[in-house]
Amino acid sequence: MSTHVNRKVWKRAQSGHLEGWAEYARRRVAGAPERRELWAGILAEVEKRAPIRPGEKILDIGCGLDTALDFVETEVSGFTVDTLAAELAAFGLSARAAHAAGELEHLPYRDAALDRVLLMNVLDHVRDAGSGLRETARVLRGGGTLVLSVDTYAGRRYQTKRLHKWWARARRAQTKHPLIFSKGSVERLLLGSGFRELDSLHVPGTKARRTLFLAHKC
Template identity: 35%
Template sequence: MSRATLAKHPDEVTRMFDEAADHYDRTNTLLSGGQDRRWRARARAALALQPGETCLDVACGTGVSTEELARSGATVIGVDRSPGMVARGAARSLDLRVGDALQLPFEAAAFDAVTIMFGLRNVVDPGAALREMARVTRPGGRLVVCEFSHPTWEPFRTVYLRYLMGGLPRIANRVSSNPDAYTYLSDTIRAWHDQPSLAALLQEAGWQRVGWRNLTGGIVALHRATAPAHGPGPHSADRHEGPRMEPAV
């Protein structure tokens, strides 16, 4: 895989996550200073799940995000391309399945809501994944993308980039079962879309009412959107409506 780009091979990414599965959750918590728990909780709140609804958690990893979403009382299914990650989450009382974000093993309009947390940038074709998520979401259903983004304050962004290039790999080398995976993750974070360009990608995939909210100064952004009334595609009624930025938190 190319460094500092989004070029990737799906099987290589899957193998990398299989090898990182053993200490993956602990490493993420250490590297984020415990903020990962807060980010997942904010994603659950943004999705506004209700008891009786169905939700799909794409790129669920070991099921930590699926478990957080299930606190809402909704029925949540997690799907991930890495068998190692899914196996690691087997101890949790969750419905976790192996599956590809580009070919989700579900019927059209099967879910009231769909989310992907920190996984979209690892998909070989993010636009196709967003269209596939729209396919399995009922008309008017919700999407939340919780993903690393770009800090909005220049001095903070400079410090953050130094951490990504230096501090994060050093910490991962001590605590991760696959330190090389975190060098890759650091590269993809730096190369990933900023908030407006990800919003544009969502609109191009057919999602409507797109907006975002920054978390932790823009280290992470929550993008929210609504499935089109007549199925995914480029001809949605309000496709040309600009994305709406919500207050930063």
């Protein structure tokens, strides 16, 4: 399965996100406990494997309306990038980070500018996952950490999903997930983009298919 889609397919996915965020904003309660619980579980796993140090420069790419940085207890310098940042600003963005509109595939940062990148539930929503991961490696310093979560499928479920994606594209139907991955395809992309994989595990508190990958820039 391809790791990129054309801009039209991706744009359809983006309008789905905007509708989703507008709905979320209507229901949003500051510090919603289930969201706090979800991020606490994820960050506890991250702390065991690649602890966050005070002062780290951390970028949350595809942060959506509530950045994970809100739940990081260590004092860090936070940044976010989302293609919908301008639209999302109307709903109110976190004061914990500096926000920018931009694409994973063309990040507005210098080479090696960051210590850590969060790419949480984003990779199957983008236009070009391969160039996005190479761009992520570019902005991370050597040894910097990538924390990535994405839905991964195996066996018959993967084949069925591929068929559904193909059919949705043929009908020009909107799908919020233009791309689909197996665990192996994410690992290959990471290794081919300048990362060495540190670990992968199930994301606590989510469906079985959500996988958390921790990788270091080579």
